Structures are given as C-alpha cells and as structure tokens.
Amino acid sequence: MADQKPLILVTNDDGITSVGIRTLVELMKQLGSVVVVAPNSPQSGMGHAITISNPIRLYPSDIFGDVPAYECSGTPADCVKLAKHHVLKDRSPDLVVSGINHGSNSSISILYSGTMSAAIEAAIEGIPAIGFSLNDFTSQADFSHTRDHILTITRSVLERGLQRGTALNVNFPARTAEPLKGIRICRQANAKWQEEFDERRDPHGRRYFWMAGDFVNFDTHAEDTDEYALSQNYTSVVPCQYDLTSYGMLDELKNWKL
Amino acid sequence: MADQKPLILVTNDDGITSVGIRTLVELMKQLGSVVVVAPNSPQSGMGHAITISNPIRLYPSDIFGDVPAYECSGTPADCVKLAKHHVLKDRSPDLVVSGINHGSNSSISILYSGTMSAAIEAAIEGIPAIGFSLNDFTSQADFSHTRDHILTITRSVLERGLQRGTALNVNFPARTAEPLKGIRICRQANAKWQEEFDERRDPHGRRYFWMAGDFVNFDTHAEDTDEYALSQNYTSVVPCQYDLTSYGMLDELKNWKL
Numbered sequence: 001m002a003d004q005k006p007l008i009l010v011t012n013d014d015g016i017t018s019v020g021i022r023t024l025v026e027l028m029k030q031l032g033s034v035v036v037v038a039p040n041s042p043q044s045g046m047g048h049a050i051t052i053s054n055p056i057r058l059y060p061s062d063i064f065g066d067v068p069a070y071e072c073s074g075t076p077a078d079c080v081k082l083a084k085h086h087v088l089k090d091r092s093p094d095l096v097v098s099g100i101n102h103g104s105n106s107s108i109s110i111l112y113s114g115t116m117s118a119a120i121e122a123a124i125e126g127i128p129a130i131g132f133s134l135n136d137f138t139s140q141a142d143f144s145h146t147r148d149h150i151l152t153i154t155r156s157v158l159e160r161g162l163q164r165g166t167a168l169n170v171n172f173p174a175r176t177a178e179p180l181k182g183i184r185i186c187r188q189a190n191a192k193w194q195e196e197f198d199e200r201r202d203p204h205g206r207r208y209f210w211m212a213g214d215f216v217n218f219d220t221h222a223e224d225t226d227e228y229a230l231s232q233n234y235t236s237v238v239p240c241q242y243d244l245t246s247y248g249m250l251d252e253l254k255n256w257k258l
Numbered sequence: 259m260a261d262q263k264p265l266i267l268v269t270n271d272d273g274i275t276s277v278g279i280r281t282l283v284e285l286m287k288q289l290g291s292v293v294v295v296a297p298n299s300p301q302s303g304m305g306h307a308i309t310i311s312n313p314i315r316l317y318p319s320d321i322f323g324d325v326p327a328y329e330c331s332g333t334p335a336d337c338v339k340l341a342k343h344h345v346l347k348d349r350s351p352d353l354v355v356s357g358i359n360h361g362s363n364s365s366i367s368i369l370y371s372g373t374m375s376a377a378i379e380a381a382i383e384g385i386p387a388i389g390f391s392l393n394d395f396t397s398q399a400d401f402s403h404t405r406d407h408i409l410t411i412t413r414s415v416l417e418r419g420l421q422r423g424t425a426l427n428v429n430f431p432a433r434t435a436e437p438l439k440g441i442r443i444c445r446q447a448n449a450k451w452q453e454e455f456d457e458r459r460d461p462h463g464r465r466y467f468w469m470a471g472d473f474v475n476f477d478t479h480a481e482d483t484d485e486y487a488l489s490q491n492y493t494s495v496v497p498c499q500y501d502l503t504s505y506g507m508l509d510e511l512k513n514w515k516l
Contacts, residue, residue, distance in 0.1 A: 047306030047335070048369045055458075055466035077305070077370075082467065085453045108382060111306045111500055112335075117369075120502075124366060124450050156514055163507050165448070183516040187503040190423070192382050195343045200313075208313035211339065237516065239507040242369055244378075245445040249421050249497040256414055258441040258495065 006032035006158055009093040009122075011079045013043040013101065013114025016063060016071045020100035023143040024132065025064050027150050028097060031158065035093070036061075036069035037083040039076060039114075044103070046114040048121070049075045058082055076118035084125050095158060096122035099132035100150075102141050106133070106171040106226040106236060107189035107217070119167035120242050128157050129167040135230060136174040146172045149183055149235045162239070169238040173230050184234040189225035191217045264290035264352040264416055267380075269337045271301040271359060271372025274321060274329045278358035281401045282390065283322050285408050286355060289416065293351070294319075294327035295341040297334060297372075302361070304372040306379070307333045316340055334376035342383050353416060354380035354387040358404065361395035364429040364484040364494060365447035365475070377425035378500050386415050387425040393488060394432040404430045407441055407493045420497070427496040431488050442492040447483035449475045 008028045012021040016038040028034045037058075057073035070087060072079045080096060098118040105113040115131045122129035132150060134141055153170060162168070169188075173180065195213040202208055219225045226236035266286045270279040274296040286292045295316075315331035328345060330337045338354060356376040363371040373389045380387035390408060392399055411428060420426070427446075431438065453471040460466055477483045484494035 042311065045308045045310040047304070047308065047375065049305040049307045050303045050370050050469065052303040052469055053300065055460075055468060056455075057464075057466055078469070081453045081469065082455060086455045086457075086467070108500070110502055111375075111378070111382075112308050117305065120369070124369075152516060156516060160514065163504065163510070166504050166507050169502075185508060185511045185514075185516070187505070187508065188501050190501070195339045197314075197340060197344045199344075202313075206315075208315055209340065209344070210313060211308065211310055211336070237511065238502075239504040239511055240502040241504040241506075242366070242502070243446050243448070244368055244427075244496075244498040244500070244502075246421065246424050246497040246499040247445070249424050249499075250443060250445065252421070253443045253495065253497055256418065256443075258410060258414060258443070 006094040007091055008032040008034050009083050009096045010034055010036045011038045011076055011098050011118045013039065013046060013076045015039050015042045016061060018102060019140065020102050020143060024097060024100050025067060027147060031154055034067050035088060036064055036067060037072055037079045037087055039079060040071040040073055043075055043114040045112050046075045047112050048077055048117040050077050051075060076114040077121040080118050080121040093127055096127050096129040100143055100146065101133035102139065103137035104133055104135040104171055105131065105169060106230055107191040110169055110188065110240065116169055120240065123165050123167040124242055126164060128162040130154060130157060130170055131167065132170045134172045134174065142175045145175045145180055149180065165241055166239050169240050171226060171230055171236045173233050178233060180235055181233050184229035184236055186226040186229050186236045186238050187224055188238050189217055189219040189227035191215060191219065191227065265349055266290040266292050267341050267351040267354045268292055268294045269296045269334055269356050269376045271297065271304060271334045273297050273300045274319060276360060277399065278360050278401060282355060282358050283325060285405060289412055292325050293346060294322055294325060295330055295337045295345055297337060298329040298331055301333055301372040303370050304333045305370050306335055306375040308335050309333060334372040335379040338376050338379040351385055354385050355412065357390035358401055359391035360397065360399050361391065362393040362429055363389065363391040363427060364488060365449040368427055368446065368498065374427055378498065381423050381425040382500055384422060386420040388412060388415060388428055389425065390428045392430045392432065400433045403433045403438055407438065423499055424497050427498050429484060429488055429494045431491050436491060438493055439491050442487035442494055444484040444487050444494045444496050445482055446496050447475055447477040447485040449473060449477065449485065
C-alpha cells in the first residue's frame with residue numbers, strides 16, 4: 001500500500017486538553033492519519049518517568065471529533081509505550097510528534113521535559129519522532145506563527161526519515177511583532193538552571209519549598225547552539241540521541257586501570 | 259584546608275530506608291564527611307523528573323546516627339538540587355554518589371533511572387558523580403560483594419576527578435557463588451524494553467494496565483558494552499554525559515536546507 005497515508009501518533013506533556021496539542025493535531029491531519037494518546041493531566045517536568053508501581057488507566061476520548069484519541073493516566077513516555085504496544089499494536093506509527101509544549105525545552109531543559117521524553121521513547125522504539133515546544137508557558141499561548149515551520153519540518157522527516165535512535169528537539173521563539181527569521185540546525189547549548197528554593201511555612205507551621213530558578217547559559221559566545229538561534233528569532237532544531245555514553249572519556253577511564 | 263576530608267553527598271531512588279543506601283553510607287564514611295539527602299518514598303522509574311507544580315518537604319532524619327541526613331518528598335533530582343542549593347549552600351559537595359540501587363540501571367535503563375538522574379543532575383552542577391546499581395531488585399538484596407569495587411572506583415574519582423559534565427553509571431552483577439572478575443569500562447549497550455501491558459479489570463469493571471516487559475539487547479555480538487561485561491560477571495562502568503546532541507546527524511540535517 002504505497003499510497004497509504006502515514007500514521008502519525010500525537011502526544012504531549014501538558015495534557016490532552018491543552019491548546020498546544022490541539023494545534024498540533026490540526027496540523028498533522030494535513031499530513032496523515034492521526035491517533036492521539038496523551039496524558040489526562042499536566043505532566044511537565046516529568047522527565048523520562050514511567051509508571052511501574054501503579055496501574056495505568058486509558059480511556060477513549062472524543063475531544064478531537066473524528067480523530068481517534070485516548071487519555072492516559074500515565075506519563076508521556078507511558079503514552080508512547082501504550083500507543084505502540086496496545087492501541088496501535090497492529091500497525092506501528094510512521095511518526096510520533098509531541099507537543100506543542102507550552103514552554104521552552106531548549107538546551108538543558110530537554111532532560112526534564114516530558115515532551116521530549118515522549119519523542120525519545122519513540123526513537124528507542126525505532127520510530128522517527130519530533131518534539132515541538134514554544135517559549136511561552138501560558139495556557140493561552142499563541143502558536144499561529146509556528147505552523148509553517150511545523151509543516152516544513154514534519155514533511156521533511158516523513159520524506160527522508162531520521163537516523164535510527166534520533167529524535168528532533170524543535171523550539172520556537174514566543175510570538176512577537178516580527179515574523180520568525182527561519183530554521184536553524186543546532187547543538188544543545190551547555191546551560192543549567194540555577195535553583196533557588198523559596199522556603200515557606202504551611203498553616204500548621206511546617207516548612208515547605210517551592211523550586212524556582214534562573215536559566216544560566218554557559219555557551220553565550222557560541223553561535224551554533226539552540227539558545228543562540230532562539231535569541232535571534234529563529235526556530236531551533238537539535239537532533240538528539242539516547243546513547244548517553246561519553247565517548248570522549250572512555251579512553252581516559254581505561255587508563256585508570258581500575 | 260588541604261587536609262579537609264572530602265564532602266560526599268549520598269542519595270538514591272529507593273528511599274532513605276533501603277538497604278542499598280545504608281550500605282553506601284557506611285562505605286562513604288571511610289572516605290569522607292557524609293551528608294544524606296534522599297527521598298522519603300521509593301522513586302524507581304522517575305527518570306529525570308523534577309517537582310515544579312507541588313511544594314517539596316524536607317525533614318531532618320536520625321536514621322544514620324551521627325551522619326547528617328534529610329528525607330525529602332521529591333524526586334532524586336530534587337534531592338540533589340535541594341542539597342546543593344539549600345542544605346549544603348555554604349560548601350558544595352566534592353562528590354555525589356547515588357544508590358546502591360536495588361535493580362540494574364545498565365544500558366537503556368539509565369533513561370528511566372532515578373538513581374542515575376541524581377548523578378546526572380550533579381554532573382550538571384559541575385560535581386563529580388557516580389550512580390551504583392545492583393542487578394537484584396529485591397529489598398533484601400546482598401550487596402556485600404560490591405564493597406571493594408565501590409571503594410576502588412570512588413577513591414579513584416576523588417583523586418582524579420571526572421571530565422566536567424560526566425557521571426559514572428556503575429552496575430554490579432547479582433551475587434553468585436563466584437566472586438566478581440573485575441571492573442570493565444564500557445559503552446551503553448543498544449537495547450530496549452519490549453513492553454507488554456497486562457490488562458485487567460478493577461472491582462468496578464473498569465480497565466487498567468500494568469506495565470511489564472522483557473529486556474531486548476540489540477548489541478549481543480559486541481563485547482564493549484555494559485551488558486556484555488555484566489553477563490561475564492564483571493562490574494560495568496559507563497561514563498555518561500547530558501549533552502544529547504546527535505553530532506552524527508547535524509551535518510545531514512543541515513543538508514536538508516529547511
């Protein structure tokens with residue numbers, strides 16, 4: 001069936017009712033047959049968590065009209081696993097897209113990102129995958145300026161595929177009066193979150209903390225990073241892998257003669 | 259203070275009451291001044307999750323006698339952040355060790371591992387870090403055969419340091435009648451979990467799923483992987499990084515002319 005439409009699985013980490021996933025579903029309907037399996041509640045900051053000590057719920061949803069959709073009690077990575085091995089067990093998706101996230105997942109934020117963990121989980125399954133995120137975390141974020149780039153990047157991946165084990169981390173600048181300048185292929189900037197813990201007391205006098213912090217970019221002089229591209233009003237695309245081996249340190253460690 | 263003892267932060271993902279962390283605390287007391295900040299409940303499979311939408315609790319604990327210890331309601335990554343920026347804000351740890359995990363975190367399991375997310379969080383903070391895991395997930399696992407290797411590896415890291423942004427993923431075979439053969443420096447095996455979802459009905463007739471699955475190693479013919487070393491009764495050491503950029507695909511993507 002060479003002319004069969006590609007099967008596209010859509011998921012996210014903000015939950016199935018978010019504006020971002022609705023935008024992505026509408027766009028993917030232009031490119032293939034769409035199935036949605038997404039969390040039933042916000043899962044931001046879940047990283048690559050999976051649900052192994054609790055049961056997982058999965059219910060059909062009519063939230064996207066004639067697009068088959070399921071809401072899942074699990075994490076974004078759970079959603080991809082359940083979609084692949086249960087919902088779509090008779091036909092593996094040709095592509096997994098995750099997002100559009102309300103909030104940036106550039107540079108170090110990829111590690112904490114449920115959006116990107118879903119894309120990386122798909123890559124582990126051998127399925128090409130893209131995570132899309134907008135640098136605007138408000139629930140009513142304006143995604144309209146991202147549409148053309150999402151279609152361009154997704155069409156290219158459907159046509160060309162990705163190297164096995166690779167997922168794309170795509171980030172968009174927040175909408176401004178200026179249109180986006182274009183798309184840049186980048187490396188992950190070397191950065192971190194500099195935490196500050198906001199200490200408070202509950203009504204019973206017991207201490208608690210809110211995690212807060214500032215983003216610190218150690219790569220401010222580099223122009224090949226996702227952070228630089230975003231700062232210049234470009235869409236950033238970083239190819240990502242799940243082999244965490246630091247090959248640059250293998251030989252040094254071997255010389256330790258442990 | 260050149261002769262000041264190194265400050266070692268100990269955490270884990272099985273929770274502060276587990277046998278594995280108790281073993282690690284006892285060993286680290288031989289090497290430095292120890293502080294424990296660990297979850298107050300099991301956090302297995304939490305990946306690199308952080309707690310941003312809920313308050314975090316942190317209480318002192320006397321579970322380790324004269325070793326300062328805190329139990330935390332958050333994830334392993336939260337524990338490292340709270341330790342660095344609150345508990346130890348006046349003196350950064352010289353080393354972070356995580357574990358000993360009850361269960362293997364070799365090859366692909368590193369992505370889902372709370373144990374290794376704590377070590378990688380430390381690496382992001384610029385602190386040398388090691389995650390230790392035993393291929394025995396029972397609560398009464400026997401860790402006695404791992405002691406010499408833990409001391410050898412930890413002493414070497416304290417003396418030599420690690421490349422910035424690197425953490426070590428150390429895994430031990432389960433105890434058998436044979437002693438461990440030695441320590442092998444390895445790369446992360448290319449593998450995945452092949453999920454099967456066990457579908458059941460609750461007493462109210464509603465469906466739920468348990469995640470289960472089998473480990474599949476795609477690298478069975480390679481002898482330089484952690485899986486191979488473990489299969490031969492060696493301790494495996496994989497240096498890990500948090501830059502997920504797939505440098506091998508950067509040039510190909512640039513040629514797409516997006």
